[in-house]
Amino acid sequence: MHPLDIHWIYTFVSVALVAGLALVGRVALTFSPKRLARLLPLLVSLAAGALLGTAFGHLLPESIERIGSGPRLSGLLIGGVFTFFVLEKLICVWCNGSHHHHGDFDQNRGADAGERGSPAGNGPMVTNLLFGAAIHSFVDGVAIATGYTVATNLGVVTTVAVLFHEVPHHIGDVSILIHKGVPIVRAVILSLLAGSTAAIGALLVLLVGGRSAWVTTILLPFATANFLYIASANLVPELRNETRLRPSLVQILLFGAGCSLMFFLGSD
DSSP, X not given: OOHHXXXXXXXXHHHHHXXXXXXXXXXXXXXXXXXXXXXXXXXXXXXXXXXXXXXXXXXXXXXXXXXXXXXXXXXXXXXXXXXXXXXXXXXXXXXXXXXXXXXXXXXXXXXXXXXXXXXXXXXXXXXXXXXXXXXXXXXXXXXXXXXXXXXXXXXXXXXXXHHHHHHHHHHHHHXXXXXXXXXXXXXXXXXXXXXXXXXXXXXXXXXXXXXXHHHHHHHHHHHHHHHHHIIIIIIHHHHTTOOOHHHHHHHHHHHHHHHHHHHHTTOX
């Protein structure tokens, strides 16, 4: 069997695994919203560390090996960060100021997820939230497929990093949908459909990257920039909102654990 065939299998199994575990989290939310409200800030801490550990421990070194450490790599990294900033900004403008952060799940909103918000005026917000989630999942699929196209161990590490931040992200989406008056079952299904764009992103990379190696080479620093942007622009600012000593220490420990785990996972 051609190695690319194995990469296709690994990629779509990984995408399905991320979707399945995120679905479990969504369903768990409907049974115990208060517990998840306490747990999710801890998951966000772990996710932020995991993304940084993967970016600096695996994606960036592989990018340097393929492209070199000169201006070309720097330009691609800056271009990636700029692209994701513009993309998020456009979504924010389209949302008319209703911004949704990755993994956003504040404790009061989570605890009150069972309370239904007024449906009036929530239609555009729900649509925009799902649109943003679909784009984010598409990029995650691109990152997973890019990792497997380069090497199996890099694909596994990328999948784990995506898993750590996708679960709290999608749970947060469902909590907001429920809070805005969307029925629980429909909220879970809509979030699952938005997450299915990961398979489309993965498919495009496998189809194009398998024929042109330079596509994968360029996507590597973009995947690195994506992980760095999500961690630094979306997740870490949420962690800084916690000012109590004990929860802050737990967040620091989990952040360090995520960095260390992903930095050494899959290392030669």
